[in-house]
Amino acid sequence: MKKGKPDNIISTLNRGTNMNKNDELFWETNSPKNRMKWIWGKLPLLFFLILILVIGLLYVQIKEKKNILEAKKGSELRQDQVKVNVVTLKTVPATIRDRIDFPGTVIPYMELKVLAEVRGKVVEKKVKEGDIVKKGDLIASIDSRDYENALLSAKSSHEAALASLNRIKALYKDQLATRSQLDDSEARTQNLKAVMDNAVLDLERCAVRSAMGGIVERIHFEAGQFVNVGDLMSKVIRIDRVKVRIGIPESDVDDVRKVNDFELKIDALGGKIFRGKKDVLSKTAEPGTRVYQLSLVVENPSNEILPDMFARVQIVKRQIANGLSVPLYAVINRNNERVVYVINDEHVHARTVQLGLMDGWRVEIKSGLKTGDQVVVVGQRDVNPGQKVNVVRTVNSIEELEK
Incomplete structure (x- = not known):
């Protein structure tokens, strides 16, 4: 080995490892053999630095390729989803009611033995x-x-x-x-x-x-x-008007006291809706059940409501006039937020909304929508924000969706 080579290596290592004066003194006072030992001792550190540099370069290249692939995939996905058909609901102010449903039984208005x-x-x-x-x-x-x-x-x-x-x-x-x-x-x-x-x-x-x-x-x-x-000898009943008897839990008695008119549905008559008026709310609960008996009077001039028919009685606890609502299934949970999709210029836009009262399968939208917005109610699970869609039908009320 020539005498100049170690000096060249030493110079290179000095530049690569920032050698101090003590290291320079080491090279001047030690033999070439000791110098080579020192060089071999520093090689792992050098390899480690080179490895970090290589990993960093690979990470940058992989990230760039990933972004390119994702952009390409998103572009292809949007192209594939252009032809998605959706149905929208035009938001219109309407009355929203917070209702409780109770089961009831029809009994004759009067019964004579x-x-x-x-x-x-x-x-x-x-x-x-x-x-x-x-x-x-x-x-x-x-x-x-x-x-x-x-x-x-x-x-x-x-x-x-x-x-x-x-x-x-x-x-x-x-x-x-x-x-x-x-x-x-x-x-x-x-x-x-x-x-x-x-x-x-x-x-x-x-x-x-x-x-x-x-x-x-x-x-x-x-x-x-x-x-x-x-x-x-016989039993005679009067059913030109009937009574509907309902059990009211203790927790709902206060709400029932405030209501005089009730809406009820008879399943046996095809879900026909009738109106009833409060007759009597019992002053004592049924033993062991904490349930109070409520009696309603319902006019029945055609005798179509028969004793022992099952009735579903709705009690309106609270109502909001001119509120906006959408079907509950139109609301999507995304990143711990409630979102609906709105169509604007044939493209899908996500709107974060705040929910309010439940009225059957409708939910009040307290914020996030305005009158006239077109909310996707059919196909909302198949679209993404920014996607172009084909609106095949627009309805003005939730009831139209059932037709």
Whole structure:
């Protein structure tokens, strides 16, 4: 090895490693062999610095290629998605209601049990189940022969007692009868009059009549059957108006107190909507349930609502006039934000929105939208911000989406 080479290497290392005066003294005072050992000791550091430099260059190149690929991919994606069809909703102010739904059961407005007031055999059945009756209409006839005889006997006894009373009055006037005899005769006449009146009532009660107008729901007798006093003959209900009974949880009682008019839906009638008025809210809860019974009155002139039908009652806790709303499914969660897509110049734009009341499957938009915005309600999961789309239909209300 020539003497000058180590000096050249030393100079290079001095420049690459910033050698200080002590290092220079080391090179001047040590033999070439020691100098070579020192050089080999510094090689790992040199390799490490070179490795870092290479990694840095590779990282920069990879990042540039990645950005180029992403830009190319985004361009291709936008080109592929140009033909996405969407349906939009034009935002229009409308009333938004915060509602609670409760299940309820329909019951008759009035229910009357027709009972037998005399004992005997039913000789005639005048109605059948489902018949419409008026107040006083005949339901059944009970054999009245015994009661006719009892009335004749009571009349005869009363007439005899009345004749005897008149004679005693004449004798008492002539002082031929005592006051006690007169009082006894008057009392006996009054008692026989009461017996005769009861016989008249019993005879009238052989004709079993309805005490109110309505529909015959059940018949509990047949012609020829023997009935006793108090036996159930039939049941008559009034359903030209009906009641709906609902259980209200304790937590909602205060809201219900403030409401007098209710909206209810009958599933059995194709979801038809009816209006009801508050009748009674019970003052005590059902034992063990903490549920208070609410009764509503619903007009039912066509008798289409029947007892025991299931009703869904809506109670409006709060409402906002002229609020903007969109279907809940049109709202997308993105980066912990609620976003809807709005169409402007055939391109998709993301709008961050603030949600408010829920009204069924509609949600109030408190901020982020304005009247007239076209919100994507069909196809919103298939588009991206900035993408060009094809609007195939625009609706002015959420209800139009169901058609």
